[in-house]
Amino acid sequence: DAKTTQPNSMESNEEEPVHLPCNHSTISGTDYIHWYRQLPSQGPEYVIHGLTSNVNNRMASLAIAEDRKSSTLILHRATLRDAAVYYCILRDVEGYGGSQGNLIFGKGTKLSVKP
Amino acid sequence: NAGVTQTPKFQVLKTGQSMTLQCAQDMNHEYMSWYRQDPGMGLRLIHYSVGAGITDQGEVPNGYNVSRSTTEDFPLRLLSAAPSQTSVYFCASSYWGSDEKLFFGSGTQLSVL
Numbered sequence: 447d448a449k450t451t452q453p454n455s456m457e458s459n460e461e462e463p464v465h466l467p468c469n470h471s472t473i474s475g476t477d478y479i480h481w482y483r484q485l486p487s488q489g490p491e492y493v494i495h496g497l498t499s500n501v502n503n504r505m506a507s508l509a510i511a512e513d514r515k516s517s518t519l520i521l522h523r524a525t526l527r528d529a530a531v532y533y534c535i536l537r538d539v540e541g542y543g544g545s546q547g548n549l550i551f552g553k554g555t556k557l558s559v560k561p
Numbered sequence: 562n563a564g565v566t567q568t569p570k571f572q573v574l575k576t577g578q579s580m581t582l583q584c585a586q587d588m589n590h591e592y593m594s595w596y597r598q599d600p601g602m603g604l605r606l607i608h609y610s611v612g613a614g615i616t617d618q619g620e621v622p623n624g625y626n627v628s629r630s631t632t633e634d635f636p637l638r639l640l641s642a643a644p645s646q647t648s649v650y651f652c653a654s655s656y657w658g659s660d661e662k663l664f665f666g667s668g669t670q671l672s673v674l
Contacts, residue, residue: 476659477659478659478660480662480663482663488667488668489651489653489665489666489667489668490604490651490653490663490665491665492662492663492664495660495662497660531603533603533604537659537660537661539657539658539659547592547594547609547610547611547617548606548609548617548619548620549594549606549609549663550606550620551603551605551606552603552604554603
């Protein structure tokens with residue numbers, strides 16, 4: 447069963463911030479939250495990941511709820527090049543009952559960016 | 562570094578033919594996996610490996626075999642291709658750890674007629 451739930455699609459205007467939500471209500475204490483994105487006709491690429499604290503990198507920010515049952519990927523200024531499918535997954539190789547290598551991606555959120 | 566290399570990029574098979582999709586990585590990653598992606602769908606895990614000599618099934622393993630004789634290579638075998646296996650196949654690898662990021666290949670587009 448999928449461990450994360452994401453909206454099927456979202457729209458954004460160019461140069462505006464985008465908040466992509468992900469619910470993971472059954473997350474365990476050792477699950478890391480990872481985000482990947484897939485541009486059209488390409489393989490997925492890593493965006494960001496975190497455990498408990500909010501994280502920032504050059505691509506995006508990750509806001510993690512205090513109870514860790516949800517997270518939000520934030521693109522601060524969407525560009526046309528950010529139009530992609532965004533996947534939120536949980537990765538746990540250490541915890542009891544963790545995903546080990548069985549990483550479930552699901553369908554992700556298709557982000558459209560309007561000029 | 563080449564990263565994750567998949568070959569071929571495109572392949573057309575007839576029903577019943579066999580073939581092997583190749584995946585190689587040069588990053589000394591312990592973990593490797595195969596996904597398939599059908600039109601408009603997300604990624605579905607076929608098989609994965611956590612090290613040489615160790616493989617396990619994912620969500621959709623039927624019709625596919627894998628082996629991991631070296632750290633670098635993780636081939637995916639279709640023993641008797643079926644039209645339902647028409648898809649884009651992605652290989653991914655990473656170091657073994659919950660906070661390790663996955664690296665993906667560019668994909669193999671397979672059509673089975």
